[in-house]
Amino acid sequence: MSALPPPAQLLIDGKLAPASDGATYPILNPATGEVIGQAPDATADDVEAAIAAARRAFDETDWSTDHAFREHCLRQLHAALLEDAEAFRALTTAEVGMPSFMMGAAGFDVPVEGLKWVTDLLAGYAFEIDLGEAAPMGIRSRRTVRREAVGVVAAITPWNVPTQINLAKIGPALAAGCTVVLKPAPDTPWLACELGRLVAEHTDIPPGVFNVVSPRSNEVAAQLTSDPRVDMVSFTGSTATGRAIMAAAAPTLKKVFLELGGKSAAIALDDADVAAVAGGTAFAACIHAGQGCAITTRLVVPRDRYEEAVQVAAATMESIGIKDPADPGAICGPVISAVQRDRVESYLRLAIEEGGTFATGGSVVDQPGYWVQPTVVAGLDNSSRLAQEEIFGPVLVVIPHDGDDDAVRIANDSAFGLSGSVDSASLERATAVAARIRTGTLAVNGGVWFSPDAPFGGYKQSGIGREMGVAGFEEYLETKTLAFPA
Incomplete structure (x- = not known):
């Protein structure tokens, strides 16, 4: 088997680091039950710091408005993933227990292709559409519809196909101009942390725009669903957990994207x-x-x-x-x-x-x-x-x-x-x-x-919203209508 990547670290405000109290938990190979690494067990303070960094990066930088710079950074990440492909594939088999044949599909190749696809979409996307002139209530006006980033996104992902789902969330969110806190499942934290390392070491993505935290505790992770500084929760996992996330997000009326179970x-x-x-x-x-x-x-x-x-x-x-x-x-x-x-x-x-x-x-x-x-x-x-x-x-x-x-x-x-x-x-x-x-x-x-170009999601209790395709990109956008005197 190819060599595994460097040890897992958190990414908070542009810095790779262990958990603030130094705590870790074991990463197991499901094929053998053996320990293959240690994950940083992010604390409540770490999650708080990641949310604060994402909020600051969205509010105080031009990340959300500089479309060309975002495209540049995402192309850097795509190149870094291709360069790191061998280690990523080896880690996916070791940490997830995913058969190696799947690396040509959902394991690695399709999600990386999806990152390029959404970056290409960003390059040509019409963030502003002219509705022309009209006279609502007799007042001549010129109207435009503008698409703007939702804001701070908490991306909470499962263990079954981590790279596919991690990239299906963070690619569109970053392309749309959002800032992100990624929280992977405790069974598969290393792949998410490796994404954080590539962002920190191989891209110009500014500090705070992309953060990775890997708490083992559900209570610590729950901060992401209730904190008022988080504008959207994008979750993939069980229907039961999806219900809990909707309930936690309700008091602040966050936007919630849910990709849930199936039968x-x-x-x-x-x-x-x-x-x-x-x-x-x-x-x-x-x-x-x-x-x-x-x-x-x-x-x-x-x-x-x-x-x-x-x-x-x-x-x-x-x-x-x-x-x-x-x-x-x-x-x-x-x-x-x-x-x-x-x-x-x-x-x-x-x-x-x-x-x-x-x-x-x-x-x-x-x-x-x-x-x-x-x-x-x-x-x-x-x-x-x-x-x-x-x-x-x-x-x-x-x-x-x-x-x-x-x-x-x-x-x-x-x-x-x-x-x-x-x-x-x-x-x-x-x-x-x-x-x-x-x-x-x-x-x-x-x-x-x-x-990557086909929307994916479900009816009924299989979820709310769509991932991938243009619809998946637009999940991370708000719509603003502007009217000017004609």
């Missing part, structure tokens, strides 16, 4: 190649041990093809198995932690209690690290908790449907609405079904939506 359905209509859909969905459910909010974890198939779909899904998962994420052939690595392994195991017990059976898998693996067998659950309907709740492990539930209307009903019978897929021999039929499904992204007959 996405992969639908095979009765004229589809059911075996191909079952195999592809089982494969997807194994990627990164199922630790992706948009992964399709409900396979919805025609009732008369149910047994075939279960058998193909099980055979696919058995052929994939579990492997060291550093292995180039690995698809399903470990889950992130002992806590997550135990959580997935509790759902496997629940599957039996609810009357389900395992076509394959069904248990955790007794070896160093945090491993779960890829699992296909059969015999449950869509009302089961296994079909309704986000598990975040390599667990696929197969559910029968009785025609297009029933498939749509099943897909929509969920608190979530993040992603999904529809397959049919008829593109017209698949598109008609897709139009009835209430999700933010949907793959039709194998199409791929994941790209």
